[in-house]
Amino acid sequence: MADLRSERPAGPMAPMLLPWLTGLGTGMVFLHFVQKLLFPYFWDDFCFLLKVVLNGFRVKRYQQRGELVTVLDKFLIQAERHPRKPFIIYEGDTYTYQDVDRRSSRVAHVFLNHSSLKKGDTVALLMSNEPDFVHVWFGLAKLGCVVAFLNSNIRSASLLSCIRTCGPKALVVGADLIEAVEEILLELPKDVSVWGMKDCVPQGIISLKEKLSASSDKPVPRRHHLVSNLKTTCLYIFTSGTTGLPKAAVITQLQAIKSSAGLWAFGCTADDIVYTTLPLYHSAGALVGIGGCVELGATCVLRKKFSASQFWSDCKKYNVTVFQYIGELCRYLCKQPKMEGEKDHQVRLAIGNGIRSDVWRQFIDRFGNIKMCELYGATEGNICFMNHTGKIGAVGRTNFFYRLFFKFELIKYDFQKDEPMRNEQNWCSCVKKGEPGLLISRVNARSPFFGYAGPYKHTHKKLLFDVFKKGDVYFNTGDLMVQDQDFLYFWDRIGDTFRWKGENVATTEVAEVIGMLDFIQEANVYGVAVSGYEGKAGMASIILKPNKSLDLKAFYEQVVASLPAYACPRFLRIQEKMEMTGTFKLQKYQLVEDGFNPLKISDPLYLLDNVGKSYVPLTKELYDQIMLGEIKL
Incomplete structure (x- = not known):
């Protein structure tokens, strides 16, 4: 018998359903249009905030289970799951997760066997961007040590201040920065051992590189770095903040995870x-x-x-x-x-x-x-x-x-x-x-x-x-x-900090360096806006001591020798007196507003000249060249 089902007339629901579906579709299109018009970022926000919530729940779940997972723990999990996956690529060389795990274990075993470091001790790390930065960081973390990252640009008094601030038991120095530590070696606290990532090191420094070659790369027992609270300190990262010398910001395990x-x-x-x-x-x-x-x-x-x-x-x-x-x-x-x-x-x-x-x-x-x-x-x-x-x-x-x-x-x-x-x-x-x-x-x-x-x-x-x-x-x-x-x-x-070349510059630190010169009576340091540049360029307004003359070469040598390149004042202004605030602070507001235009400022102005290794008078011609981008700061 022939199948006649295809020839049966549609039921009474079909004509009613079609307009309803059409209306639903029209409504969806309209709602989508309204959402795009009034709430264009709704779905972006929803997805992002969902991630924030999920991340918070994930941390809470770990805490409820008693599993306090740190960044180091996550690294060890990755090294176990994907040992041969590239983790760091540096100057053409590839370091897998397993390589970094083993090398960092070598670092940990060196300090376990050749130092008195214990869980909770602080170790300062002065190193440029290189794989060994991560090896030493993770190796010390495997021992439960707090690692203090030192800015590799700072020198002399600033470097010494940072080391003293974080109170380390040891200092690890990269091969290219050993000379910077040599300058302050005798001034370091007596209980700080210094380790250099170099075979041949000066007297008073221990060769970490030499000991690594004979060290074990076996896993370090987890008890050494197990944490009981995610709010315990794991790092110190230095920031210039708003006043004074660099300060060691406390970074907890929770902050690192976030x-x-x-x-x-x-x-x-x-x-x-x-x-x-x-x-x-x-x-x-x-x-x-x-x-x-x-x-x-x-x-x-x-x-x-x-x-x-x-x-x-x-x-x-x-x-x-x-x-x-x-x-x-x-x-x-x-x-x-x-x-x-x-x-x-x-x-x-x-x-x-x-x-x-x-x-x-x-x-x-x-x-x-x-x-x-x-x-x-x-x-x-x-x-x-x-x-x-x-x-x-x-x-x-x-x-x-x-x-x-x-x-x-x-x-x-x-x-x-x-x-x-x-x-x-x-x-x-x-x-x-x-x-x-x-x-x-x-x-x-x-x-x-x-x-x-x-x-x-x-x-x-x-x-x-x-x-x-x-x-x-x-x-x-x-x-x-x-x-x-x-x-x-x-x-x-605001305040006593400005940003230049991607770095925060503490004006009081720069002023202290300038104040060491015997012809300077007062120094006021601030940032000024320069067309075409991010942040603000450093400028120092100074008052000379009575019967003293300005030595521009000595000024240049002082700031270049004592400060990172980004902190050296680009401009210099000589004043006879300085305005004070009601709380006896040096007034910066008007100086910032004045900028460095020689047509608007009657005081003598000077420009940093790295070629001539001095400061030179800031003329209208030089000012115009800066504003046109012909002179690079």
């Missing part, structure tokens, strides 16, 4: 190859970069120093898919001569901070559709922002949902007094949308501030008390921000 999730939060995976030229002594290079690769099981291409001319060659050579940046890095790349095939690479993401809007646009126009993932966060801070949307110029989102996770305010700031404004009742008040305000973050159990090593006064200076009500405490970021309805934008830095 920072290492940054690459993952921006969408990186285990298949990514991450290019890191940022210094490992900073949190961006060490925690976001190395720690981020550990979190993912990804590969890090490490370079000793950033090279604008070699950047894209390296990216192509190593099939880089993600790179870390600071604003200056991107600007340098944009300043390079244009070449064919600049978009011929596999880079899809760039993760970092401090890129100007104009450089951002120029960068993606020139080098291709690379998503710039801007983030904001102080090393020691209790708040961070991540611009996961790619909105040009913004450091992060500020909508209602974000405020559920990140408690912050932008308060009014008195630029003349250089302090937060307070009303008649002594309370601070928030700025309006679109106005610059000081970014502060609430300190509580969920967002703690762990402060600095050493005297409590350093930690106390970074906190604001009784801000909106009696008893409340806020972390003072020292940064001025502007917000609109949806995004947060960096505006400027």
